Structures are given as C-alpha cells and as structure tokens.
Amino acid sequence: MTASLIPTLPGHYYTDPAIFALEQARIFENMWFCAVRASDLPTPGTFRSVTVGRESILIVRGRDGGLRAFLNICRHRGARLCTTAAGEVKRAFQCPYHAWTYGLDGKLIAAPNLTKMPDIDRVEYGLVRVHLREWLGYAWVCLSDRPPSFEDEVMGAVTERLGALSAIDSYEIDTLQVGKRISYDVRANWKLIVENFMECYHCATIHPELTEVLPEFAGGYAAQYYVGHGAEFGADIKGFTVDGSEGLPKLPGVTDDQDRRYYAITIKPQVFINLVPDHIIWHRMYPVAEDRTIVECDWLYSTEVVASGRDVSRSVELFDRVNLQDFDACERCQPAMSSRAYANGGVLVPSEHHIGAFHEWVTTRLA
Numbered sequence: 001m002t003a004s005l006i007p008t009l010p011g012h013y014y015t016d017p018a019i020f021a022l023e024q025a026r027i028f029e030n031m032w033f034c035a036v037r038a039s040d041l042p043t044p045g046t047f048r049s050v051t052v053g054r055e056s057i058l059i060v061r062g063r064d065g066g067l068r069a070f071l072n073i074c075r076h077r078g079a080r081l082c083t084t085a086a087g088e089v090k091r092a093f094q095c096p097y098h099a100w101t102y103g104l105d106g107k108l109i110a111a112p113n114l115t116k117m118p119d120i121d122r123v124e125y126g127l128v129r130v131h132l133r134e135w136l137g138y139a140w141v142c143l144s145d146r147p148p149s150f151e152d153e154v155m156g157a158v159t160e161r162l163g164a165l166s167a168i169d170s171y172e173i174d175t176l177q178v179g180k181r182i183s184y185d186v187r188a189n190w191k192l193i194v195e196n197f198m199e200c201y202h203c204a205t206i207h208p209e210l211t212e213v214l215p216e217f218a219g220g221y222a223a224q225y226y227v228g229h230g231a232e233f234g235a236d237i238k239g240f241t242v243d244g245s246e247g248l249p250k251l252p253g254v255t256d257d258q259d260r261r262y263y264a265i266t267i268k269p270q271v272f273i274n275l276v277p278d279h280i281i282w283h284r285m286y287p288v289a290e291d292r293t294i295v296e297c298d299w300l301y302s303t304e305v306v307a308s309g310r311d312v313s314r315s316v317e318l319f320d321r322v323n324l325q326d327f328d329a330c331e332r333c334q335p336a337m338s339s340r341a342y343a344n345g346g347v348l349v350p351s352e353h354h355i356g357a358f359h360e361w362v363t364t365r366l367a
C-alpha cells in the first residue's frame, strides 16, 4: 500500500542550526547565488551589499561599466566596509575605521601615511574578489575558489526543465525592467519553500486564482513534472492576471508554442523563474536562519510597458496572492518540523516524487 509513498527528510533538517550552518558552507557558499538585478546598479559607483552564506558581499558597478563583487571587508583590520544594503560612492569606498580607501576595481588607492609604506602592494591589499557572472539580467556570485561550471549548474537547470536553453532566450529577460518588487519575510526554512515551489499537489487547495487561470494545475501535477511542458491557460482566460482579464502585449520573441502557457523553473539552490507570455516573475531566496528566509520577487516587464506607466497591478496581484498563499503554507509547516510527529519526516505522494530527488541532492551536498 505504501510503496508509492516515499519518505521526506526528517524534521530536524528544517530546525537544526548545525544543519543550516552546513548548508551555508556546502550549498550557498559553494554554488552560484543569484545576488542582484544588474539594473539595480545603473551607474559607476552604485553598489549593493548582499549576504551570501555567512559572508557579506559588495557588488559594485565600475568605471568601465562592468560589475564586480568583493568581500565586504576592509583588508586593514577587518571592519565591514559598507554597512548599508544599497548606495552610491563617487569613485572609491573609504573604510569608516582608519580610512583605507579602495577603488571601484577593489584596488587599495589610499590610506593615511600610505606613502610612508612604499612596499604595500595595492592589489594584494585590495578587496578580496568574488567570482561574478551576469546572465538574464542578474549578477550571480560564487564564493568558492573554484566555482562549479555556470553552464552546467545554472544554465543546465534551465535546459533540463525547458528541454533547450534557447527556449528562455525568447523572453529576452536581460532587456526587461523591474515593474514591481516585493520582499517577503518568510518564517520558514528555505527547503520548505523550494519543495513547495516544486509541487502542485497543493494548487487546488490553496491557489484558487491560479487554478482558475491554469486549470490543469487543479490536477496536482506541477508543470515542472514534464520536461518542456508549459501549463496552458484556460480557454476563457485572456491573460495571466488575478481575474483572468487581458494582460499586456506578449513579449516580442515569445513563440506561438510558448504563447498562453506558463513555465516554472527551479535553479538550485535559491532561484525560481516563472515565464508567461507578457512578463516574468523571478524569485530569489536569501536564507537568513534555519527558520527564516527572505524572498525577493521581481515582476519583469518590457521597457515599453514600464516606461508607459501601464497598469500592471492585476498581473502583479496574481502572483503576489500565490506567494502569500505558498509562504503561509510553509510557515504553517515550519513549527511542526520540531514535533515528534515529524521526527522521521513525512511522505511524498507520487506527484511529489521529484522532491525526493531534491532531498537526495541536499543530503549528498551535506555528506
């Protein structure tokens, strides 16, 4: 009878600070981490500081127009260089402690009495560089000395889901603009949020608006279950909006096959991408503690739509509701993870079996 049910991770994987620390070290500090939207750093000197694993990372646009990432730590005595989440400097970062000063390329350019210390190598004592790649309009960073292949791990996840990497090119995501951004402070372990995103067994129960737009979701099989499959809009649905009313003009590159369909992609460990014909919904997770995750969600539209000030609220409202419904469910599970009822975990029904592969992936990374 129970042959079709496979076990989940035990409850302590979601509550134990030691496991969370191991995840920070082995997963978030070793893999490519989607840190910022490149357009959030529009001009030289604009910067963001982002927590990746247990490190603070400074991402800045240089005078040459390129993005660079550094550990946000002064090389003198280790003070945190930038203490704000975002800001802008003219041409350099100056440490608030003893005023060591670094160029936008990370090089040490000035320090009190530096001329009296001629053998200081300004590169060696510059900021510590972190690997950075730009793709689909986001800056992805990796703290590992030898980062895994971006092509295999990040682009590969898209290929695995859509069947071909070129399928995502149609949406020209790097050219789109942020029409809306909402940050959710979710009181749940990051894995509960990934697992929730991966399955649609819950769709009929908690997502009335979404199943109205995507009737096949009511059947419980997530679009992610089948390679290349996008869930089709219902016959009387005009657009991917909270009430199924007309959306925006479809993005110019979207093919006929992709029109009126929704595709969801998970890029482990912290990105979810949702593709619909007229916009993209892009989630980035920032795990803060074993029981807390910040999820930043961007709604991306064409430049024309954002520039014209067209009303996007009905499309925003659909996924905002979906997010709140999902995060509410995750928050309901989190406290139960420490119950004796969940000491050995729960079970996955057949339509959730691919979550089992995620659990295996987690335990392998932590082993």
Ligand code: FES
Pocket: 074, 075, 076, 077, 078, 079, 095, 096, 097, 098, 099, 100
């Ligand atoms: Fe930054 Fe001393 S710690 S200048």
Ligand code: FE
Pocket: 196, 197, 202, 203, 207, 322, 326
């Ligand atoms: Fe959901």
